[in-house]
Each structure stands twice: as C-alpha cells, then as structure tokens.
Amino acid sequence: MVWSLLPVAALVSVPLHGATSLSFDTPRAFGYVIGDLIRHEVRVETDAGQGIEAASLPREGWINRWLLLRRVEVRREGRRRILTLEYQTFYAPLEVKNLTIPGFELQLAGSGERLAVPDWTFTTAPIRALSVLRAEGPSMRPDAAPAPLPTLGPAAASVGSGLAATGALAWWAYLSAWLPFVSRGRHFAEARRVLRDLRGLGDSREALRRGFSCLHQAFNRTSGEPLFIEGLDEFFRSHPAYDLLRDEIQDFFLASYEVFFGEGAPAPSFDLARMEALARSCQLAERRRP
Template sequence: MRWLLAAIVLVLSVATSAAARAPQISVDEPRAFGYFLGDVLSRRITVRLGAGQELDSASLPRPGPLNYWLEISRVDHAEKSEGDATVHTLDLTYQTFYTPLDPRRLTIPGVKLKLQDDSELTVPEFSFITSPIRQLFASASQSTGSAVDLQADLPAPRLMTGTERTALLVSALSALIGLIGLAWHYAWWPFNKRPARPFTEASRYLRLNAAKLDGVGGYRDALLRLHRAFDVAAGRRVLADDVPSFLGQHPEFERLRSGIERLFVASRRAFFANDVEEARGEMPVSELVALSSELGAAERRAS
C-alpha cells in the first residue's frame, strides 16, 4: 500500500515538476514498533536523479557500528537508468543491540547523501519502539537459585541423512567393486594363485624347532614335515622310488639330488626298518635343517 502510495506520489511529482529535474528521494520504512534486542530493521531508500546528476558513492553509509547500540550490518546499493533518469536503490540493514528496561522509542539517525555537485540529499531519521524481552525483576528460581530463569535450549533439529547414507553405500560399493577388479587385474590377493611354498614352511618349522626335534620322536616329526612338503610340492605322495620322477618334474631341486636321496634312505630306515638311531646317525637333524633351508631357497628362486 505504501509502495503504491509512493509510486503515485512519484508519478504525480514527476508529472508536475518534470521540468525541475530535482533529485527525488523516497524511503520504504519497516514497521515502527515491536523490536527486541538483536532485531534487524531494513530500510529501502530510492533516489531518482535527473540527467547530469550523479551520486557521490563516497557518501554512501558503510557497514559498521553507528553508536553503542546500533550497527549497520549490511549495505546493498543498486543503480539502473530509466530514460534520462538514474534510479539508485539503497538497502540499509540495521541491527539494534539496545537493552531497554521498558518500551522506549529509539531513533536511527538520518543519512546525508551527496551529489557530485555538492548538493545534499537527506534521508530522514527513523524512530521505532523497542521493548524488553523479560520482566525487570525476575522471580528467583527455586530450583537453581538463579535470579534469571533461562529458557530451555531448543532441541537440536534432526538432520535428514537418508540421502547421504544411500550415497555413502553406493560409493562404498562401487569402490569395493573397483578394488576387487583392480586386485583381479593385478593378481593381488586373493587372485594371486601363488604356488604354495611347502619347503619354505617346512624349513621354517625345522629351524625354529631344531632343539626340540633332537629326540627320537622329534626326528620322526622332522622327517614327516619334509615328507609332507615333498607331497605338497609334487601334488601326490612321494615315495623313495619316486624321487627321480619328482626331480624330473621339478628340475629346480636337481642340484640337491644327493641330499634328497639320503633323506629318503634315512626316512626308510627310520620308518620301515625301525632303526631311528641309525637313521639319525646317517643324517642328523642339523643336516635335515640344512637340506630343508636349501630346498626352501631353491623353491623361492624357482617361483
């Protein structure tokens, strides 16, 4: 309504004093009552300048404190031309920090705008009524003993996270699929199918338990470990007579032929001739350990 009124006045004034070309100023004010501490007031000032008139932009107000209770928090300036005239729109946002003890009228001071020809335009001051937000003497709270009853905090609003969760799942899934594909491509675990290293394992066991394997039972255990390693390497059970064919299939161990043959002779003596002592004399545990580490080394070189 006020806009309409201002427009009519403007149109009338333009119509009646078009020849004067005097700068015209109109202010669109906010309501003049019902403000509290920290509230914001917006004023829109419209300045219509005739041809040849120009606003001195240095005279525009700047954001910042005006006095101890008022602050300009924001200044928006826009300009557009309408025919010969130029229309400046100035949006001023004020914030009041006044703490009134009773409803009170305060005044925002007027603004002086300068034109290039040193003439001044005055934006009128604006007064509004501000009120306290609490009673002057608060009744003492029985529970806290405080003079002021603080309002309870608002409960934190719940954030809607469904979209984010779905997005997280989708991206995690696609990352996983990508990782699996990459692992497959580069033959990482578990797609590596790296051949087992039975001799390396047997060698590790023998080396770590060399002291424990010195007895009769331990010697048998050591031989069994080596037998199982041969079995795994060959993919079948390797008996003493199979040693040549085993070496034919695994030429990497050919260098150790004599040691392997001695091992099988000792094993045959220990297991099938009931003569563990003699077998230990023939090939003591230390030699088993040495042979197993050589086998392990040969196996690692080959793979």
C-alpha cells in the first residue's frame, strides 16, 4: 500500500475578477488503492493580499462514506495564501473505477469575492488482482466403473470401492463449492482455498494483509458492492443468514482496519486460522439460508 504523498502532476490556473488569481495543484490522477493519501494545494493571490474567510474553508472529517479529509492548513507567502488539503480514500473497488473529490468555494475576507475550486477525478483499483479467486478447474466427473471380473466377490468389492470413492469425491466437491449446482457460499469457499495456501507463510504482516484482502473480496461479492464496517447493519438485514456471526464479522472488520490503516499498530488477534474458521462459518451460513 502506498502511503507517501505523490508528486504534483497537474496545475490548473484560473483567472478571476480584478487582480485575483487561483491555481489548483493536484497529483497524478491514477494508480490509487484503498488507504492512499491524496494532497491538493490551492493558491490564491490578490494585489491587496486578502486572506480567506475561515468559515468558507472545508472542514476536516468524513466528506462521504469513502473519502476522509484528514488535514486543512492555510499559510501565507506575501500576497499569496496557500491552502493545503490532505485526503484519504477508503474505497475498495472490485475493478478499476473513477472517483471524484468534490469541489468547493472559498470566500475572500473583506471583499466577499467567491472563488470556485473545481471537482477532481481520479482512478482507483483493487489492492490485489482477483484472478486467483476466479480460477475454476474443470467440472469433476465420477470415476469409471471397474471392469467386470470373472468372480462375483472381487467384482462386487471393486464396484463398492468405486462407489465409495465417487461418493467421497462428490462430498469433498460439495464442501468446496465446486459442483455447478452448488453456488451458495462459493465466494467464501474460494477465500478458504486462498487462506489454506497462505498457511505456510505463518502470521506475517504480508500474509495477514493477503488474508484480510481475500476475505474482504468474499464479503464484497456476497454483498454485491464494496462492504465497509459502517454498512454491516444493512448487510445483516439483507443477509440474515450471517446474523449469528455478527460479533465475529465485526471483529474481522475492526482488525482489518488496524492492519491496513493503523500506523504502528500491534499485530491483531485475528490470525489466519481465525480467518479460515470465519470463512467456513460464512460458507455454511450461506448454504443454510432459506
């Protein structure tokens, strides 16, 4: 995940009335993922060196459900006022998507002149590619019946063994959600397979990030849209089969925020084994729904 501020890649200069000018410095408009910081600079210059009305400045805090304005700072350089804005995006897309940071208006002290700062659109992408979760092998076929033998006893034993093997394979395929008529819980079945592959890495920071990411994708696909902790109540209302797992799912989302956005936070108690257990519980809960 990219946490460093990016270099300025665009400068928009807007001529205004009288001797007032406004320039809008923005970083590159592509290549962002959830948790990245985005820095904008707005420069206002007047002959009289007027300041900016504090009441017209954007307020720090949540702008919408995925965009946080972390810092607002104004400094003076001669007749110029420089407004620095630091945003953080929390959007977790399933594919590359365009998002827009809304514009706003500033008001100059004394004259009351209003200056419009335009909207800014950028591109965000998933943290990891989804191809590993989408991969599906060919449909399973039952074992061929054994060739008949001249004596009834060994033939019956062979047929019984073949049927037992076929039944075991079919049951395993059912638990893994590989059969074409078993679609419920398949997103969490895919997450379980990825989590099993991560066992060899232990509970390293990178392994935890990959584990949280794949289980988040299962929740996003089940919900039909990116699911954040603020939307869990609505998720449980529309997917009541998961309500019995409410506490464990909420703990998962809280631990995920610590891993991805907690600066210097200790390793969470939600390890890979606990993630795999939650994925299995969600898979079974989805299959039990009416």
